[in-house]
Amino acid sequence: MITVVIASYGYGHLAAHCIESILSQTVLPARTLFVDDGAHDCLHLESLYPEIEFIHRQKNLGTVANFQDMLLRVDTEYVMFIGADNWIRSDTIELLSKEKADIVTYDIVVTGELKDEILERVPGESFKINGDHYWDRKDKHHGSMMYRTALGKQVGYHKRFAERSNPQEDWNLWDKMLEQGATVASLKEGLLFYRRHRENFL
Numbered sequence: 001m002i003t004v005v006i007a008s009y010g011y012g013h014l015a016a017h018c019i020e021s022i023l024s025q026t027v028l029p030a031r032t033l034f035v036d037d038g039a040h041d042c043l044h045l046e047s048l049y050p051e052i053e054f055i056h057r058q059k060n061l062g063t064v065a066n067f068q069d070m071l072l073r074v075d076t077e078y079v080m081f082i083g084a085d086n087w088i089r090s091d092t093i094e095l096l097s098k099e100k101a102d103i104v105t106y107d108i109v110v111t112g113e114l115k116d117e118i119l120e121r122v123p124g125e126s127f128k129i130n131g132d133h134y135w136d137r138k139d140k141h142h143g144s145m146m147y148r149t150a151l152g153k154q155v156g157y158h159k160r161f162a163e164r165s166n167p168q169e170d171w172n173l174w175d176k177m178l179e180q181g182a183t184v185a186s187l188k189e190g191l192l193f194y195r196r197h198r199e200n201f202l
Contacts, residue, residue, distance in 0.1 A: 002093060002146065003031040003076040006052075007066065008084035010199055012041030019049050021087035021193075027094040030076045034084070037066045042084075064169050067157040071149070078104075080146040081170075085195050088144070092191040096146045101185035103177060105145040108135040112195035135194070138186045141174030151177055 004022055008015050015034070022032050033053045036042040038060030046054045061069065067081065080096070082088065096104055110118045110126060110133040118126055118133050126133040155176040157169045178184075 001076055001097060002029045002078045002080065003033060003074045003149070004029045004093075005067075005070045005074070005079060005081045006032065006034040006084050007037065007070070007081055008035065008039065008042055009037045009060070010039045010041065011084040012036070012039065012045075013199070014195070014197075015042055015045060015084035016048065018082060018084045018087050019045065019052060021090070023049070023051070024090045025088075025093045026091050027097055029093050031074075033070060033073060035066060035070055037061055037063075064157050067169060071152055071157060074149050077149060078146050079149045079152060080144055082144045082192070085197065085200070086144070087193050087195075089189075089191045089193070095187060095189065095191065099146075099185045099187070102151055102182035103145055103147045103174070103184045104187065105137055105140060105142065105184065106187040106192065107137050107190045108142060108192045108194045109133070109190040110135055110194050110196060112197045114196040114198065114200070117196050129190075134190055138188065139184060141168075141171055142192070143168070143170040144192050145170070145174070147173075147177065148182075151180060151182055154180065 006018055031053065035055040036057060038057045043056060115133055118135065126135040152173065155173055157173060
């Protein structure tokens with residue numbers, strides 16, 4: 001029912017952690033696709049994880065074109081993208097599988113050595129928990145929301161917001177899906193561990 005797309009650009013030193021978090025799920029996704037968008041630092045992972053479908057791009061496509069191409073490869077009812085430097089809680093797919101909305105979002109735990117950046121990036125939206133920051137995303141988008149594949153393909157990853165200081169292609173996808181009448185469910189659970197670190201691409 002769900003395909004997980006792991007996207008990497010320069011995250012080869014962290015990506016195994018992300019993959020392991022997918023393989024440890026209480027309910028496994030139907031497919032897991034891993035794409036290295038031209039950084040060439042993830043080749044070692046293919047022999048370690050033969051159950052994962054790998055795409056190693058020879059040239060960097062950039063976030064929008066990369067995500068759009070990967071979305072078009074998905075044939076399950078739902079899809080979710082995750083950065084290879086992040087990871088998910090082990091019951092994430094099980095919890096998401098129970099939801100039938102067009103978009104399912106959930107909360108984020110911001111972690112990593114540079115986690116305090118979130119306090120300046122989105123002031124007032126998070127609180128401290130167990131040494132990290134809990135980011136409430138109720139009824140709000142983020143890059144690892146699960147969404148109905150057909151609706152995502154209808155909208156596509158075609159645009160970034162040039163007028164925003166931190167343009168996000170997933171924000172545009174969210175807005176456009178809502179314009180199409182998408183239903184939204186929010187889980188009050190910190191399921192995504194969003195790692196802020198010295199090699200963050202964004």
